[in-house]
Amino acid sequence: xxxxxxxxxxxxxNYNALFGLTLLALLxxxxxxxxxxxxxxxSANNISNLLRQGSMIAILAVGxxxxxxxxxxxxxxxxxxxxxxVIVAMLINAGVPIFLAILITLLVGVAIGLFHGFxxxxxxxxxxIITLATLTSLRGIGLLMTNGNSISINNDAFQLxxxxxxxxxxxxxxxxxxxxxxxxxxxxxxxxxxxxxxxGSNAEASRLSGVNVQRTIYMAYTLSGLCAAFVGVLLASRxxxxxxxxxxxxxxxxxxxxxxxxxxxxxxxxSVHGPLLGAFILATINNGANLLNVNAFWxxxxxxxxxxxxxxxxxxxxRGK
Amino acid sequence: MTSTAQELHPAPTLEPGRTILELKGLEKRYPGxxxxxxxxxxxxxxxxxxxxxxxxxxxxxxxxxxTGVMPRTSGDVIWEGKPAALATPHEAMALGIxxxxxxxxxxxxxxxxxxxFLGEEASRFGILQQRAMVREAQKIIDDLGFDLPAHVVLGxxxxxxxxxxAAARATVRGTKFLIFDEPTAYLTRKEADQxxxxxxxxxxxxxxxxxxxxxxxEVFELADRVSVLRDGTLVGTRNIAETNDAELVKMMINRSxxxxxxxxxxxxxxxxxEARNLSGKGFENVSMTVRAGEIVGxxxxxxxxxxxxxxxxYGRHRKSAGQILWEGKEVQxxxxxxxxxxxxxxxxxxxxxxxxxxNLPVGLNLNLPIYKRISSNLLISSAQEKTEADRQIANLxxxxxxxxxxxxxxxxxxxxxxxxxxWLAHGAKxxIFDEPTxxxxxxxxxxxxxxxxxLLSKGAGIILISSYLPEVYELADTLHVFRRGKLVATHGxxxxxxxxxxxxxxxxxxxxxxxxI
Ligand SMILES: Nc1ncnc2c1ncn2[C@@H]1O[C@H](COP(=O)(O)OP(=O)(O)OP(=O)(O)O)[C@@H](O)[C@H]1O
Ligand SMILES: [Mg+2]
Numbered sequence: 001x002x003x004x005x006x007x008x009x010x011x012x013x014n015y016n017a018l019f020g021l022t023l024l025a026l027l028x029x030x031x032x033x034x035x036x037x038x039x040x041x042x043s044a045n046n047i048s049n050l051l052r053q054g055s056m057i058a059i060l061a062v063g064x065x066x067x068x069x070x071x072x073x074x075x076x077x078x079x080x081x082x083x084x085x086v087i088v089a090m091l092i093n094a095g096v097p098i099f100l101a102i103l104i105t106l107l108v109g110v111a112i113g114l115f116h117g118f119x120x121x122x123x124x125x126x127x128x129i130i131t132l133a134t135l136t137s138l139r140g141i142g143l144l145m146t147n148g149n150s151i152s153i154n155n156d157a158f159q160l161x162x163x164x165x166x167x168x169x170x171x172x173x174x175x176x177x178x179x180x181x182x183x184x185x186x187x188x189x190x191x192x193x194x195x196x197x198x199x200g201s202n203a204e205a206s207r208l209s210g211v212n213v214q215r216t217i218y219m220a221y222t223l224s225g226l227c228a229a230f231v232g233v234l235l236a237s238r239x240x241x242x243x244x245x246x247x248x249x250x251x252x253x254x255x256x257x258x259x260x261x262x263x264x265x266x267x268x269x270x271s272v273h274g275p276l277l278g279a280f281i282l283a284t285i286n287n288g289a290n291l292l293n294v295n296a297f298w299x300x301x302x303x304x305x306x307x308x309x310x311x312x313x314x315x316x317x318x319r320g321k
Numbered sequence: 322m323t324s325t326a327q328e329l330h331p332a333p334t335l336e337p338g339r340t341i342l343e344l345k346g347l348e349k350r351y352p353g354x355x356x357x358x359x360x361x362x363x364x365x366x367x368x369x370x371x372x373x374x375x376x377x378x379x380x381x382x383x384x385x386x387x388t389g390v391m392p393r394t395s396g397d398v399i400w401e402g403k404p405a406a407l408a409t410p411h412e413a414m415a416l417g418i419x420x421x422x423x424x425x426x427x428x429x430x431x432x433x434x435x436x437x438f439l440g441e442e443a444s445r446f447g448i449l450q451q452r453a454m455v456r457e458a459q460k461i462i463d464d465l466g467f468d469l470p471a472h473v474v475l476g477x478x479x480x481x482x483x484x485x486x487a488a489a490r491a492t493v494r495g496t497k498f499l500i501f502d503e504p505t506a507y508l509t510r511k512e513a514d515q516x517x518x519x520x521x522x523x524x525x526x527x528x529x530x531x532x533x534x535x536x537x538x539e540v541f542e543l544a545d546r547v548s549v550l551r552d553g554t555l556v557g558t559r560n561i562a563e564t565n566d567a568e569l570v571k572m573m574i575n576r577s578x579x580x581x582x583x584x585x586x587x588x589x590x591x592x593x594x595e596a597r598n599l600s601g602k603g604f605e606n607v608s609m610t611v612r613a614g615e616i617v618g619x620x621x622x623x624x625x626x627x628x629x630x631x632x633x634x635y636g637r638h639r640k641s642a643g644q645i646l647w648e649g650k651e652v653q654x655x656x657x658x659x660x661x662x663x664x665x666x667x668x669x670x671x672x673x674x675x676x677x678x679x680n681l682p683v684g685l686n687l688n689l690p691i692y693k694r695i696s697s698n699l700l701i702s703s704a705q706e707k708t709e710a711d712r713q714i715a716n717l718x719x720x721x722x723x724x725x726x727x728x729x730x731x732x733x734x735x736x737x738x739x740x741x742x743x744w745l746a747h748g749a750k751x752x753i754f755d756e757p758t759x760x761x762x763x764x765x766x767x768x769x770x771x772x773x774x775x776l777l778s779k780g781a782g783i784i785l786i787s788s789y790l791p792e793v794y795e796l797a798d799t800l801h802v803f804r805r806g807k808l809v810a811t812h813g814x815x816x817x818x819x820x821x822x823x824x825x826x827x828x829x830x831x832x833x834x835x836x837x838i
Binding site for chain 1: 692
């Protein structure tokens with residue numbers, strides 16, 4: 001049999017990178033168009049604002065992507081963000097040092113993720129169901145804890161963080177980099193990243209190959225919970241209050257960012273840079289629409305159409321090639 | 322179809338010997354692969370035309386073009402004298418072209434009857450006539466001589482039985498031209514005989530048959546003519562009476578093979594694994610040992626409990642009684658993870674369900690069991706990842722454009738090679754191969770058997786499950802025969818003949834599928 005390599009045009013090989021570049025091009029294009037269309041877009045103030053808006057969804061989208069790659073979904077992330085604002089606000093107001101307050105809040109996120117893993121692995125619940133259940137109950141628990149009131153955080157240093165910049169770039173955006181780089185290495189260059197993909201592709205084949213499928217699932221949801229709790233801390237810092245009803249619908253924005261970024265809801269396909277770009281594309285559209293005085297209702301419609309268009313073309317290319 | 326009652330096979334319109342279907346310069350390109358180079362070939366009415374060729378030669382691709390599953394790149398297909406577009410499966414079926422594909426493409430969650438009438442369900446006023454369909458399906462199945470129930474869920478049947486249902490399904494649709502793509506790969510000898518009877522009967526009724534197989538003896542048993550594909554080109558067509566095994570193999574791989582079953586005998590070393598009175602789901606009270614340097618063969622019908630037995634050894638299922646000893650000490654194997662840590666490796670039976678991550682790259686699939694070894698801390702050494710993957714690709718001659726191609730884009734036999742290949746670099750002491758050569762071509766089979774020898778010489782032991790008697794017969798140092806969950810006989814190398822072993826495996830009573838053994 002002939003083993004000489006078939007002249008390959010390297011199919012799929014750089015697919016990820018290529019798709020990432022296309023998204024980046026789309027983002028830049030949007031920025032150029034908006035700079036021309038409205039003078040206020042390119043102002044330093046607005047760009048910082050846009051970066052801040054996009055950052056939090058971007059971090060959520062990264063965690064969400066880990067979960068989606070395993071073939072699951074995490075609907076709870078918005079609720080976890082809201083819940084985390086309450087936890088961190090209460091801790092800080094109770095005089096707990098900021099560093100410790102943040103750490104505890106992050107651990108709460110981890111615990112919620114572990115609980116999801118437990119529900120899926122041990123109780124056999126579908127991811128959609130267990131995370132939906134957490135979504136509603138976390139909001140409820142948060143409301144109980146606060147009696148339905150907002151808690152204003154009386155600590156200026158904590159709030160200053162999200163309003164300041166470093167080297168001219170908003171701190172919140174630095175946080176995206178802080179999360180993004182390890183996430184990238186983890187997903188694309190570590191053993192565990194490979195396992196996320198293999199479990200999403202075929203869990204049975206993975207376990208027969210020695211992959212600890214249960215641990216992989218625990219890990220995905222834990223990371224998603226961790227990201228969400230982290231975003232909760234950032235949000236609390238940004239708006240200065242703890243309120244369990246915050247971040248309503250953010251889970252959908254995170255999923256949308258992830259999907260725009262090339263993640264397949266069937267699992268086993270996804271990256272870190274894709275969802276990050278996806279989140280900033282969404283943020284740009286919202287920001288631009290605001291500046292152009294487009295009705296807020298229209299913004300939602302545009303976002304919906306955009307999701308369909310991008311995912312459709314992505315699917316076309318995947319199949320076509 | 323308006324009522325479930327339908328004539329089994331319509332009278333063909335052509336007398337035997339006339340050309341029914343002709344390929345003129347038929348060609349197919351996938352990105353990165355020229356799967357079929359322009360092919361000219363004519364099929365005669367009511368002949369059985371075998372197509373052989375090594376893995377990735379383009380056999381399944383040809384079938385996909387003829388059944389409208391994939392569009393062709395160029396060329397013409399002439400059906401009964403007129404060009405046919407064959408753009409959709411529907412069009413092919415309307416002409417009377419049907420296929421039983423290499424991988425069963427039916428709905429596993431539906432009943433056998435629902436699958437048989439999928440797409441043309443019987444209904445009255447929009448309400449499905451479920452009971453009538455089951456009755457009708459059962460009639461067809463009985464008529465074909467398959468001993469299978471029509472009311473059970475398809476997924477409860479063995480892969481072989483599913484394949485028979487797929488065949489039955491293909492015969493009920495006014496078929497004039499029927500293609501079988503490696504139909505016997507998962508069939509037991511008995512089921513294969515039932516299928517051959519069906520094929521001969523269809524031929525008698527004027528249906529033209531294309532029969533694809535890697536098993537030469539089947540080709541000589543059934544076919545009138547045989548065509549050989551190599552690397553997407555038609556090397557030649559022969560009348561079956563005017564050719565022989567050696568010539569076909571030579572045409573297929575462009576070299577000759579002296580000996581497919583390469584058997585080296587080693588003096589067995591220490592006992593690696595011992596099962597003592599082991600029972601579990603699907604098998605009962607099985608005892609056996611595997612020593613270093615020997616191949617222990619498990620023969621039996623599909624569903625005889627062999628796969629259940631080994632997956633229990635491997636920790637996938639719980640044992641209900643008995644002991645597992647590893648190197649003389651009792652061990653608890655509670656998960657695959659435990660098994661692998663001890664030193665076992667399992668290449669499972671079903672490549673689609675258990676063996677492969679189809680929508681991931683070939684390289685990732687090959688490296689999956691060894692990522693721990695090729696990463697330091699958590700980070701993977703990408704150089705090692707590449708070398709390991711490329712080594713197995715070369716070792717087993719896996720035909721793929723690059724290690725980054727998705728596993729799903731490989732031909733069936735090449736996918737099977739990944740299932741085997743991923744364990745070769747793992748360094749296990751006991752290898753369990755469950756139907757390792759399903760759909761693999763002769764040349765590669767010989768290669769895999771040679772690799773078995775290599776593993777043995779390094780002191781490993783092998784459990785080899787096969788439903789293909791010659792394979793276990795020629796390779797196993799110890800041969801255990803399973804029947805309905807029990808180990809019923811044990812033989813040494815060549816100490817019993819085929820008939821004896823077959824009788825032991827078959828026994829007097831037939832098993833009822835879909836239920837317990
Ligand atoms: N969907 C696909 N995309 C890209 N390449 C493909 C696809 N399907 C098949 N190929 C390639 O086309 C070639 C022929 O494949 P085909 O399935 O026809 O082989 P085959 O003769 O049926 O082999 P086997 O005996 O292993 O079943 C192979 O090199 C395979 O990798
Ligand atoms: Mg094939």
